[in-house]
Amino acid sequence: MKRLSLRKKNFLLNTLASLLNYAVLIASGFILPRAMLVSYGSEINGLVSSITQFLGFISFLQAGVGTVVQVALYQPLHEKNLQEIGRIYQAAQTFFRKIALIFLVYTFLLAVLYPLVITTSLSHVQVSLLIVIIATNLFSQYYFGLTNTLLLNADQKAYIPLLIQTLAVLLNVSVNTVLIYAQVPVITVQVVSNSLYLLPPIILSVYVRKRYRIELQEGGEKKHLQSKWDGFVQHIAAVIVDNTDMIILTLFASLTDVSIYYVYYLVVNAVKLFLNSLSGGIQPLFGNILVRKELAALKTLFLKFEVLFGYVTTILYTSVLCLVLHFVAVYTAGIENVEFIQPIFSVLMVLSFAMFGYRTIYYTLIKAAGHFRETQVGALVEVILNIVISFIGVWHFGLLGVALGTLISVSYRTLYCVHYLSKNIINRNKRHFYKNMLANSIVFILSYGVTMNWNVTSNSYLSFLVLAVPTALLVLLVATLVYGCVYHRQIFQWYSLRKLSNTQ
Template identity: 35%
Template sequence: MNRAKRLKKNTISSLIYQVLVIIAGLIVPRLILLYYGSSINGLVYSITSFLGFITILDLGIGAVISSNLYKPLADKNQKKINEIFNYSRKFYNRIGFTLALYTIALIFIYPYIVDGEFGNYFIEFLIVIISISVFAQYFFGITYTLLLRSDQRQYIFFYLNSVILVLNVLVSVFLIVSGFSIHIVKLSAAIIFFLKPLVLSIYVKRNYDIKKSVIAKKNPIKQQWNGVAQHLAYLIQDKTDILVLTWFSTFSSISIYSIYYLVVSGVKTFVYASTAGFSSLIGDMIAKNESEKLKNLFRKFEWSIHIVSTLLFTTTGILIIPFVKIYTSGVHDANYILPVFGIIMSMGAAVRCFQLPYNTVVQSALHFKETQKSAIIEPIINLLISIVLVIELGVVGVAIGTFVSISYRTIYLAHYLGSNIIKIDIKNTYKLLFVDMISAVLMIMATSFIEISSSGYLSWSLSALLILIINIGITIIINLVFYKKYISDILNKSVIKYKKS
């Protein structure tokens, strides 16, 4: 199977999975809100976020391992593949032990840093159950996942994840409406997630010549600790809002945050899903020194991310408040209608997506050490601004801190990439940002006359569809003015494919 076909399969499978994630994310938290209340929803979200540090396994050394696997996979160097795979498995076992200690510490410490609305045993038992679920998702079988990702076979685990996700939602819905406790609901999810590593291990053993006896004499993974440090910083950045809200606010505030985050993260993961195969493709190009192909691909990649993110997140900012009104109908224990918060959250998620092309190339080129300082500065900026503003502004304050810090890191990576890896003109990036702002303003103005209904999902969906169609039209017109060549290339390829079909 060639690279183009694998990219297509990876993208389609990723999009299917992310659509299911969005649907699941709408169904289960909604039921938790209705059956257990905002405080339980906030507690579950807070605990999951604290345990999310376990995902350093995937976001930290995982990115470094993938980058180190690109070349041996391209060269079909089986010995090197085995050395990296076996070293990675041992490395993860050591980190897994450390993270298990972190979970135990969290069980004893967490109940004393929250406002005491729930009993200690209630919270501690919930931490244990959710930690099992998180470990099943992010730790067990992670080396198999990384091997498939590096070999441009992400579609295997995306399809597998889709099946497991659907099964988990069906079981969770049944247990919630049947009156079972939140502990039983989360325990069922933990058991179901153990299917993932089992199936992945069977697939890898049947399709790869993995031998445990092939051990490297020295560490075969370059810049592993730089990758861990950088992505630990990213993880702190990603969890800063919840950390600050847990310390300085209430579970109800966390629940409010979680609903808005549910919406913007759903859109963000959809954007990420559409680029699922690009990381391994770019890594393959770098491994083969295809510099011109890489530069051409990156230009289109960067442009595509900007126009799609601007379109989707401007539309999200317009629609988010009416949606939240519908989603939280029947929930009266907290005020979920915060327009300014919704707008800033949408802006922050858009900028995070703008960062994606630059971060993808930096990681694929193994430039972890060179960009490490900026990765550490990003969460520091977020923490400082969020702590200062959270007392007066609440969730709006932490959203501002996130937006400012993400913007800093995005601009830094764009400058670094243009000067050190692909040698692109930074003026092109600023032009894209300028076009983004023009597009967003025109979309808001063009759709301001539409009255968005909050009476139900059907009427809201009809309004959303109309707004999306108008915004797509504006996006096409704006890009015909500023990026006519890219639009023409897309149209020409579409016509050629249509004629061939």
């Protein structure tokens, strides 16, 4: 009972910290880009967004080691085997510091080549300087902080790095909002922003040294990180899918298209981050259960999370689908010469990211089980579909083409994960997934069908809020009724078991 209580306590702390971190990141994600758009224009906003995406590609050099390290730590942490923990920690730290050095070379090449292929009002030197400044934060993460974060995550203490990061983001938003609206040069703003983000990895390093007193041991890479090349495919697939749209638009469209894409991306990615926050403590929870070989408990718990994630994902993305055009109209008010209202594009973006949401719980369990090599094919096919369809689509349909490429590739990978999980890890019928998707589709169609006939416009945040509240309540009502009809037996069973356990 004590073990279950501690596991539940850590899960709740991780979830709450993730949600707090999410709220702060979302606020930052809307406040700072909006300030950039107003103060510097869509071109500079698109430029900074594009540079950030290009630098994000360096994360593929992790080769999936982050997830592999976390999975490798579950067993020794459970057994309190300090020697094994030290070996894994040393191997991971050595690997990530090599990445940091490679990142320096990558940043130099990007600083030289990127200004040659982009059209902007800034000089080549200024663009190169922006790249170097923005790269500073990523370098510090790899060199100082990532290994410590993974250790705490595996030990079900993700709330510690999350709270530290949350404080850093709050400080960053407060300082940089003032600087941006004061129209301080964008390079100065980025210097201040990325300097503040150097603090969390340093603080984490000090905390881990005092809390765990790890004795570094050699020889951990061959034993514990041997599956890193299997994790490589999984990781690079995620990086490519996350960045392909922005990169293709940058190279084959215009910075204006990048800016339009990014505004919608802010909205749908906000929901994705929220779902990731909910799932933040689930992977180590699954990992702990798998290590203890409590498979019956795993199957029951997974079904609960599957229903919960389907319910929450559907409510959130259906609400976004009904409201996103109204929000974009208010968010971009006063910005001229750019048509931000893109109805068809908004539908494709929402559906694409909804599929990300539905996949979250399935892929989380696959990662917790360490099944990287076994699921490589699905990752490769997703990448190929995404690149090919987006590349062809951008020439014929522009923004719609890249969104369609993402929707098709993500949908394929979601189905692949469902099939693999059902057959190889929890051994159950796939009808659970199709039943869930049927319920989700009904909610989408009914809610969108009703709200699209509402003849309401939003010209301020207050009027948007007046529209958003009844819309969200309608979606909540529809989703609750549909899920209540589809899952009434499971809900009654879970309620009965919970009531029985409380009486014992």
